[in-house]
Amino acid sequence: MTVKIGPRRERGSVLMGALALTAVTALLVSGIATLVASHVVRLQRESDYALALHLADAGLNAELNQMNGIASRAHTAGSPLTGSITGVEGTYTAWVEDSAGGTWSGGEEMWVVGRGTIGGISRTVRARGERKTVFADFTVFGLDLVTFGGSGSYVNDTLGTNNRLDLGSRGSAAVTGSILLAGNGATNALNPSGSNIFRYGSPIGWPSVDEIATQTHGSWANIRNIHTNNRMREFVQVNGLWTTRQITWPGGVVPTYLESNELNINRGPDNTKTLILPPGEYYFSKMRLHGNLKLIIDTVGNYSGSGVPGEVHIWMGDSTENDVLSIDVFVNQTSNDPRPFRLYYNKCTEFRIDGTSEFYGAFYAVRQGCSSAFRITGNSGIYGAVIGSTVEISGNSFVRFPTYAQMDDATDFVWYGIKDSWEEIAPAGGRVFPDGTND
Helix, strand or coil: CCCCCHHHHHHHHHHHHHHHHHHHHHHHHHHHHHHHHHHHHHHHHHHHHHHHHHHHHHHHHHHHHHHCCCHHHCCECCECEEECCCCCCCEEEEEEEECCCCECCCCCEEEEEEEEEECCEEEEEEEEEEEEECCCCCCEEEEEEEEECCCCCEEEEEEEECCEEECHHHHHHHEEEEEEEECCCCEECCCCCCCCEEEECCCCCCCCHHHHHHHHHCCHHHHHHHCCHHHCEEEEEECCEEEEEECCCHHHCCCCEEEHHHCCCCECCCCCEEEEECCEEEEECEEEECCCEEEEECCCCCCCCCCCCCCEEEEECCCCCCEEECCCEEEEECCCCCCCEEEEECCCCEEEECCCCEEEEEEEECCCCCCCEEEECCCCEEEEEEEEEEEEECCCCEEECCCHHHCCCCCCCEEEEEEEEEEEECCCCCCCCCCCCCC
16 A cells, blocks of 8 residues: 655645744744834934933023023022923923032023933033123114214214114214124115124114013002102202202102203302202103203212212103203213113103213113104213114214223113023033033
8 A cells, every 4th residue: 555645745844834934024023023112212212312402401591581680580409490391291400500610699600501301311401691781782772773963973882773874974983893783674874884884683682661660670660659859959058068958849749850940949059050869769751951950960979968879760751751951951970980870761752962961871762662762962972871762873972882890780680691601511420422522
């Protein structure tokens, strides 16, 4: 009897081959799945690694915004600012350190630190920050217009505008420094080019006087309530000797406007009616001074009765009338230090200085929704800064900027921004990049 087994053996070998192919395929699929899963995990980790850096930067910026110019709002490493971004996983923390290490005490420079954390990954960055005031960089800045008139009018250091600059007949020689045309709409009416003319792509942002009033005093209502107009003084003779006293106003009503025709004040040693503003916060809705009058801005405290120096801040608002210091008003300041004197103009009108007076200090007029104007004419001079919607310098007048240290007053509106030196901080015992660098 003959037994035939060949075909069965062939069928068995096919089955074994199929099983082997299945096993190999399963291994390949498993390997591919493992590889894909590994790549997915890696992509997720890399995504978290990148996102952690963005969160760290967000924390750094959030800390600067939180401070909003007020040093006391800065956080410390022991009690950092914490937060997150809507729709984004992860969190950030942020704080401020002194540039030399340790707790920051509100000085000029500091490190602003941000740390982002997501999926167990943390990255930390820091940037060198600095304190800036509204009077830090520009001698004159006009948000809408800066215009010159007269052959002798000039500005030194840096002049800027977000819109239009008319340098008059003198051209770029009217500015003995740099001219910045900020924003695509900024134009130089008469000189489209010049060695001292520079362009910046975006307009420069400025806080309004309302914002400054809120930061420094809480509100305009507070300024109206706490103004020190009752400190205004006049000269008087006592036993043949000249001294000063607080003015006794008719009916006991202390004025919130200055109008020469209604100022019943004494004449001083030079036989001129003299109004004295000792250190304090003054609020006026109107200022129209003319007619053989002297105005003494006494930041030293020589005539205050106490002899204590301090700032003289004038706040103006709540009126639709123009304001003027006329040619026959002599302005005298007891110090040529420009830091203690500031005039904040919150009106949609104009403030005109058309005498031969010289001021040491700063004038600021930025109001949302309307345009105001500072007009400096008649051989007048300002040693300090002028910031406003429209600034006109004519009649051989000038604005001269001192050094920044001479303009930076502790009471000025400030903000904190990034100066330079952004870098990532390596984790303890590690490094950010293989070459040991952090930026």
